[in-house]
Amino acid sequence: MRALRSAILFAAVVPMLSGCFLWSKSDKGPQPTPLVAFQQSADLRTVWRNNVGDLEDTLLRPAVSGTSVFAAAQNGNIVRIDNGQESWRIRAPSKLVSGVGSDGKVVVAGSATGQLFAFGADKGDLLWRIPLAGELTSEPLVADGLVVVRVGDNQLLAYDTKDGKRRWVYQRAQAPLSLRTHTGLTRLDDAVLAGFPGGKLVALSAGSGFPRWEASITQPKGSNELERMVDVVGNPAISGESACVASFQGRVGCVVARSGVLQWTRDIPSVSGVSADDRFVYVTDESGAVYALDVRTGASAWKQDKLMYRGVGRPLAIGNQFVAVSDQQGWIHVLDRTDGHFVARTQLDSSGIFAPLVKYADSFVAQTKNGAVFMLSVR
Template identity: 30%
Template sequence: MQLRKTLLVGWVSVALLSGCSWFNSEEDVVTMSPLPKVENQFTPTTVWSTSVGDGIGEYYSNLRPAWQDSKVFAADRFGIVKALDADSGKEIWKIDLSEKTGILSRNKPALLSGGLTVSGSHVYVGSEKAQIFALSTEDGTVAWQTKVAGEAISRPVVSDGLVLVHTTNGMLQGLNESDGAIQWTVNLETPALTLRGESAPATAFGAAVVGGDNGRVSAVLMKEGQLIWQQRISQPSGATEIDRLNDVDTTPVIVEGVVYALGYNGNLTALDLRSGQVVWKREVGSVNDFIVDGGHIYLVDQNDRVMSMSTEGGVSLWRQSDLLHRNLTPPVLYNGYLVVGDSEGYLHWLNTDDGRFVSQQKVDSSGFLSTPVVASDKLLIQARNGKVYAFTR
C-alpha cells in the first residue's frame, strides 16, 4: 500500500474547508495560515508566460521546467513537451508523448512526472508508466525510450555516462546515456506504507547518493552499481501509521565531502561521504528539496516553516513561521533572495539574512507545487495548470 501525498494534501484541504480534523481530535486540526501582509520592497517583472498543455491538474507531480543555453523545456502530465525560447517564451518545438489509440479515440496520457533534466543534446523525462524518454534538444524527436522497474516520479539524473532513475518500488537503475540500455539495478527496499514521492540521486566522485522510503540514505558506486553504504536518518515512531512514515524523499546535497540529507518525520543529517557515518543531526523533517549555500542550509519543513541553519552543526539561524500549512514549494535562491511558491499561487520573497518578507505577488490561481528554477538571469516556475512564468528582479 502506498500513501499518496495527494491524499495528505486532500486531508489538509478538508480541514481547511470544513474545520474538521484528520483524526477527529481538536488537537489535530490543520489550518492554513492567512496570507501575511507584506510591504513590497520591489515588484518582480513578468518577462513572459506561456501554457504547456494542461499541467498536472489535481495530481501530485513535481513536473518542472529545465533550462539549457537559450532554451527552456517544459511538459504536462498528458505528454506534451515543449522547447521555449528563454528570452521570449515562444515555442521552438513541441512533441506529444501520449499513446496513440485510434483516429476517433483520445490518446492515452503518458503520465509524465518528476521534472525534466537536460544534459548535452538530450532532455530526459520519466513517467508513472515506468517509461524514460530521451528527446533531442534540437527538435524533440525521441532518441530512445526505456521501460524501467517502476513508476519514475523523481527527475532523472545524468552523471558519468549514465541516466539514474529512482522508481517508486525502491529500485535505483543506471541506464546508458547513449541508448537507454539498463546497466544495473540496485534494490533499496520499500516499506508497505510510504509517501508519494522519491528522492532523486545526488552524485559525486563516482558515487550516487539517494534517499529511500525506509528512512535510509544509500551510496552506490555508479560504475558497477554496487552498494557502498547505507545509513538510517529517520526512525519510525509514533502511535499512528502517519506518524511512523519516515521516507527520505528529498534529494541529498553533497558539499566538500559531506552529504546533507533530510527525511519526513526524521532528521536533517550530515553524513561523511566516504563512510556514511553521522557527523551531526538535528530534529527537523520535510519532503521538500533544500539548499546548501555558503555555509547555510535553507529548507521548508513539513509544516511549511521556512528555515535557515548552519552547516556547522545544524545550528538554527532563523525561522519564518508565517506561511504554515500553505503547501509551499521547495525554496530556490535567486538574485540574493530566497523564493518559495504556495498552493494559492503566490510567490514569497525572503531576506536570506533573517527570513523577513521583502516581496509577495499573486501569480496564478491554480497554485504552485513544483520547485522554481533559476535560468541565467530569470526565475521560472510552472503552475498546476501548466502555465510557465519567467520573472526577473
C-alpha cells in the first residue's frame, strides 16, 4: 500500500514542481517563460567537460573534495576528475540511484538494489559493500570516518568508512507521503543536520546519532495528505551561526545552528532547497522565481522572476559577485549577487540539468541528464 501511495504521489506531484517541471508543446499547464535578451557583462566559460553516462531518473549528483570531482551514472560508472583529467573510471557492481559522496579518501554511492558501495578515492578499488533495508534517497554524507545515509524518507544510518560496520541508526515515524527529490545532509562540527517530512530540521550527534535539537520550519495544513505534505528539501545551508532550509508547500527559514531556536521564516515554498553565503539565503520557489533573503532577518533583497516554469534548480552563490542557477532545458543562468539581474548565460546541452549545482572554490560543477559533467567559471 505504501509503495502504491508513493507511486500515485510521484505522478501527481511531478507536474507541480519547479525543480521537476514537465513541459510540452500542448497548451495545458504553465509554459516555460521565454528567455529574455540582455547584455552579458560577465565571462561564463567551460573549464573542462567529461562524459560519465546517463543519469536517467536518479538522485545522482557530483561531489567535490579538495581539487577532485567525483561523478557517477545510472549504469554504474564512477569517475574521478582532477584538473580536467580523468584519474580513473570504474564500474560499480550494479546500477546506481544515489550519490556520490566523498571525503577525498572514500567514494560512496547507492544502488537500485538497496546496496551501499564504498570505493577508495585513490584508485577506485571496492572497499566494502553492504545491504540496506531500502533505497537511498539522498547522496551519502562522508566526513570524519563516517558515512551517513538516508534510507526511505525517515531513517538515517551511519557506517564506519573503514569497514562498513554500522555505528548508529536514527528512525522517525514514517510519513504517509513524501517527495522524491534531492534532500541531503549537512555536517556542522560534530553534528549532522537533516531535514524531514513535516517541516522538521533535526541536529544529531555525529558520534552517536543522539538528537540534540529539533526545529519546526513549517506546520502541515490542509484537508488531505497531499496538501499537508511539507517535506524539508535540499541540504541544510550554513551561514555563520545560522542553519537554513526550505520545505515543499511550506516555508524558508533559519534557526540558530547550535540550539535550533527559530530565527525567522518566510512563506516561500520550494522543491530544490536553499544555499547561503555570508549575506543572503538563496531559494527558488515552486514556480521558478529566484529570491535572495537577508540571512539575519529573512527580508527580501531581490527577486528574479524571468525564469518562471523552466524547472529552475537551487541557486548557488559563486564568489562574492554571482549566483548561478540551472534549468531543465540545460541552461546555466548567472545573476548579479547584489540585485539579481542577469549577467551571463550558456546552454550546456538540451537534455536538461536536474542535479544540483556543486561549488568548487570560486567555480562550480554541473551534470546534465545525459551524463556530461562540466566545470564552469564566471568572472
